[in-house]
Amino acid sequence: MAYDSLDRADRKILAILQSNCRISIAEIAEEIGLSPSACHRRIKLLEEAGIVESYVARLSPQALGFSMVVFVEVSLSSQSEAALSKFEAAIDAAPEILECHLMAGPADYLIRVAAKDPADYERIHRELIARLPGVARVQSNFSLRTVRAWRGYKVVEPV
Template sequence: MQIDRIDRKILGALVANGRATQQELGEAAGLSPSAASRRQKALEDAGILRGYRADVNLRKLGMGATVMVTITLDSQSEEAMEAFENAVAASPSILRCHLMSGRNDYHLTVRAASIEDYERVHRQEIARLPRVARIETAFALREVVNRTVPPRLLG
């Protein structure tokens, strides 16, 4: 699906407010509410809009530490990577996992209540992941930018 300026306006409005009404989407894109609804449905059907989520402030829920973890496996075989990825998907403290190019194999984002809580996560979850040869951990001092979509795409 080719998206145009109007679709980008609808996406921008939804990125800013995932609960925007059809009236609000129409106003943002210069369309009637029903036309905005049809455009939104087309974006959903094309898989461009994958869903709608709540933006939860984890710090307010006591999860104040953001931890970046790089992992190197003992092998890059399909079996090793599949075992690792399945275990990561089952881990309750890992928010994101990316397969990386370069020196490290994976980059994880973990949220914990504190450094002490992360020590528990490290011992009980991360250190038990299969096929891990090396773990490197860095603590985020402050979040500077957190976007779901680069602004240039919303033009």
């Protein structure tokens, strides 16, 4: 099932689930004008097709004590397949790393890290980032404020 083949009801279901995955199937069905059983079938098909990957809770970084977001640009000393695989395996094993993206541009990777304070980021930098395999250069960029947090993908045209 490709995104382009989804009808308006499927896209509305996706938008609703993306904004509140705890909403009941009955509430979704009522909002989009389907029976609960038809709505449930559509959700199952979206899950089976891999369009809905998982259901998660978005936690408050502030409530957990993370007051800093740091974007870290990392350049490797080699871009061989072995070097990239070794680096990515180390990233995958590090719970402090929130996200990691392979980039086109001056840096090979862009990493997003949350830290409690500057001392906590220094610890993460010394004990984790600087010790990642193949790292040649690291540049840390500190977020001053989140202007707009990620809210999900656009799946339905505004009415």
